Amino acid sequence: MSVFIHHLSTLVPPHAYSQEQLCARLTEWQQNPLTARLTRQLFRRSAIARRYSVLPDFHPETEPELFHRDGRGRLLAPSTGARNACYVRHANDLSVQLARQTLAECQEFDASDITHVITVSCTGFYNPGPDYAIVTQLGLPPSVERYHLGFMGCYAALPALRMAQQFCRTRPDAVVLVICLELCSLHLQLSDQPDSALANTLFSDGAAAALVSARPPSGKKPALVLEHFRSALATEGKKDMAWTVGDSGFNLVLSSYVPEVIAANIAALVDDLLLDTPRCRQELDWWAVHPGGRAILDQVEKSLDLRAEQITDSRSVLRDYGNMSSATILFVLQRLLERRETVPRSVCAMAFGPGLTIETALLEMRPATCGRMGNQPKESAALAAA
Structure with missing residues (x-):
């Protein structure tokens, strides 16, 4: 049974910052001139132009929500409780807004069709959480099954999609709403540790949703077929990437060796993903690689x-x-769908996280078919309708 991502929707909070703005603000906050110098170097090499946050704090003339100063003008480190309280204030509204937006954009489904909600986040905790808010505020049936994948990190969207695939294969009428919401800017750490300086260069706030079902696509727009998933561990990288709860927010270990660990393992892991398929690595069309950083x-x-x-x-x-x-990774897959391909294309998706965990997935992009089936080659038309 084929299971499809029928629609992908994305959302970012209202506060947009250029890297130049953020670099200026963070170096201003730094007490150590050596750390400020390292910060400027990392920003120049980041390949990032813009990032988003729920916080107005990085605008110089704005009243801060989280990062306050003491009477001597020194930046105070918010407690974990204060950071999580900020997460609670924003997560419900963003999750509900994204769920409404997703259903409005994908008119093949309405709220009454949803049977499962899977939420994903590693940047805050509370219960009842965003899953509860989505069900109650969108008027979903109270019998909707709710699941949360928490504190897994950057790779968690792929296990969520695999879970959705399994639900749909077990229950053919299932319609699964997957919501990934991350407010990374709440956990900014102004320490002299190189890991913190690197994280401050990279991480941003955003949310993305996927509607997953075994229902055949309407053909009005492209869809993605969820084919195979594979999980793997590169245990030699365990010390290089970790995510823990501290007294002043969540603490990230992110060493400069992570790209090398991934590089040493990724070819064999993709070959393993393709082992039970007729494809080989060189035949894959598109690659949705989690952009954990330029390196x-x-x-x-x-x-x-x-x-x-x-x-x-x-x-x-x-x-x-x-x-x-x-x-x-859902933002990346959304951009692939926007390519408006006219024939099916294979896609390999991958994401990375603590452990070092590497998740891979094989998907097929099915093009929109309405209005041009007669212009397709017979083989392509048959495959698109399969």
Whole structure:
């Protein structure tokens, strides 16, 4: 049974900042001139143009919501409780707004069709959470099954899609709404640790949703077929990427060795993903690589011997949004769907997180068929309708 991503929708909070603005603000906040110098170097090499936040705090003349100063003008480190309270204030509204937007954009489904809601986040906790808000505020049946994947990190969207696929295969009438929401800017750390300086260069706030069902697509717009998933661990990278709860927010370990660890493992892992399929790596059309940073994209492109255009959507998402943790890979897949292909295309998606965990997925992009079936080659038309 084929299971499809019928629609992808994305949302960012209202406060947009250029990298130049953020660099100026963060170096102003730094007490250590050596750390400020490192920050400027990392920003110059980031390949990011703009990032988003729920916080107005990075505008110089705006009353801050989270990052306040003491009487001597020194920046105070917000507690974990204060950061999480900020998450609670924003997460409900953004989740509900995104769920409404997704259903409004995908008119093949309405709220009464939803049978499962899967929420994903590693940047805050509360219960009842966004899943509850979506069900109650959109008027979904109270019998809707709700699941949450928490604190997994940047790779979590792919396990959420695999869970949705399994639900749909078990229950053919299932319609699963997946919501990934990450407010990474709440956990900004102004320490002298290089890991913190690197994280402050990369991470951003954003949310993305997927509507997943075994219902055949209408053909009015392109869809993605969820084919195969594979999980793997590169345990030699365990010390290089980790995510823990501290007294002053969540603490990220993100060493500069992460791109090398991924590069050393990724080719074999993709081959493993394709083991039970008729495809080989060289035959895949498009690559949706989680843009964890410029160096990660560079290493994946080199290790897999990809053409630059095969991961251009990953680079453009990094440029336009930064790293939004679990939501980011759905932004990349959305851009692939916007290509408006006229024949089916294979897609390999991958994302990375603590452990070092590497998740991969094989998908097929099905083009829109309405209004041009007669112009397609017979083989393409048959495949699109299958």
